[in-house]
Amino acid sequence: MGQILGLGITHYPNLAAQVNMSWRMQSVLADPKLPEHLRAVENWPPAMRAQWGSDRGQAHSDQHRQDLIDNFRKARAELDAFKPDFVLIWGDDQYENFRDDCVPAFSVLAYDAVEFQPWKGYRRGRNAWDEPEDHTIRMNGHRAGGKYLASALLTEGIDVAYAYKPLHHPLGHAFSNSLLYLDYDRKGFDYPVVPFAVNAYGRWLVASSGVPMSPTTSAQLPDAETDLDPPAPQPWRCFDVGAAVARALQRSPWRVAIVASSSWSHSFLTRKHSRLYPDVAADKRYYAALQQGDWDFWRNTTLAQVEDSGHHELLNWFCLAGAMNALGRKQPDESAFLESWITNSDKVFAVFRP
Numbered sequence: 001m002g003q004i005l006g007l008g009i010t011h012y013p014n015l016a017a018q019v020n021m022s023w024r025m026q027s028v029l030a031d032p033k034l035p036e037h038l039r040a041v042e043n044w045p046p047a048m049r050a051q052w053g054s055d056r057g058q059a060h061s062d063q064h065r066q067d068l069i070d071n072f073r074k075a076r077a078e079l080d081a082f083k084p085d086f087v088l089i090w091g092d093d094q095y096e097n098f099r100d101d102c103v104p105a106f107s108v109l110a111y112d113a114v115e116f117q118p119w120k121g122y123r124r125g126r127n128a129w130d131e132p133e134d135h136t137i138r139m140n141g142h143r144a145g146g147k148y149l150a151s152a153l154l155t156e157g158i159d160v161a162y163a164y165k166p167l168h169h170p171l172g173h174a175f176s177n178s179l180l181y182l183d184y185d186r187k188g189f190d191y192p193v194v195p196f197a198v199n200a201y202g203r204w205l206v207a208s209s210g211v212p213m214s215p216t217t218s219a220q221l222p223d224a225e226t227d228l229d230p231p232a233p234q235p236w237r238c239f240d241v242g243a244a245v246a247r248a249l250q251r252s253p254w255r256v257a258i259v260a261s262s263s264w265s266h267s268f269l270t271r272k273h274s275r276l277y278p279d280v281a282a283d284k285r286y287y288a289a290l291q292q293g294d295w296d297f298w299r300n301t302t303l304a305q306v307e308d309s310g311h312h313e314l315l316n317w318f319c320l321a322g323a324m325n326a327l328g329r330k331q332p333d334e335s336a337f338l339e340s341w342i343t344n345s346d347k348v349f350a351v352f353r354p
């Protein structure tokens with residue numbers, strides 16, 4: 001019978017760059033479209049003001065970076081202690097591998113292996129490790145595990161897509177950053193990986209064409225409701241997909257780490273805050289529910305609530321929530337909530353041991 005380790009992490013892009021992580025907020029503040037009252041620090045929530053401080057968020061950024069690194073080291077230690085046969089990662093595809101010619105709600109990437117060069121054309125300056133532009137990373141896949149999962153889901157009536165090779169991009173940022181960070185100390189990451197893509201951006205996928213990925217703009221998404229794309233999969237469906245994955249893996253012969261990878265509320269997706277800061281209050285509600293094993297709270301969430309809170313990428317965590325519920329795991333063995341108003345998003349880490 002299969003053994004399952006549950007992990008929640010982030011793939012926050014700025015951890016890979018030597019930058020003040022509040023750069024996006026700085027560019028939104030310079031955007032003429034920002035409502036005038038939000039330009040005045042006095043009008044911000046007190047915790048946000050404190051993080052901004054008198055150094056445009058540099059001290060908070062430094063601390064946040066260290067907290068992220070510490071938590072990635074802990075997550076890696078959990079993986080190494082568990083010794084998985086493969087690692088499944090739920091991550092969003094942000095107009096990278098899936099573009100105008102095909103956008104599956106869910107896709108199991110059952111690759112044999114793939115190579116990627118994270119710093120080729122990199123636009124955020126020096127990378128955190130000062131690795132050269134041609135630095136190449138090989139991700140071993142687990143084709144048998146991917147095929148098994150796609151087969152199990154289809155047999156249950158969940159019409160998931162699958163792929164044996166990439167379409168437009170060797171490996172989207174959700175997966176590549178997860179691997180970069182789980183190997184922060186560069187000792188190598190040899191565990192085979194099955195990326196499980198979730199169309200978390202939904203109505204804004206093609207409509208924004210990856211705009212939020214750009215480090216050179218204030219990254220405003222289209223505000224008009226017209227001409228957006230079909231929606232993301234429903235939160236309850238992500239939850240049920242996660243449950244089906246957990247059940248299938250329990251029946252399998254493998255030890256599998258199942259990983260939700262994403263930051264929580266994103267400022268650039270939170271329209272009600274003029275895209276300046278994330279919905280921290282909502283993040284705290286979901287974190288409390290996670291700690292209490294209140295999985296109904298998660299499953300009863302509507303997609304409208306997800307979009308309102310900038311929780312698009314949290315759909316990856318809805319998959320993990322459903323999996324943990326199916327396994328009867330009531331709360332994480334370890335968890336951390338890294339509150340950050342000014343670096344685009346709060347980050348959460350969680351460990352559910354077998």
Ligand SMILES: [Fe+2]
Pocket residue numbers: 011092094173174262313
């Ligand atoms: Fe992402």
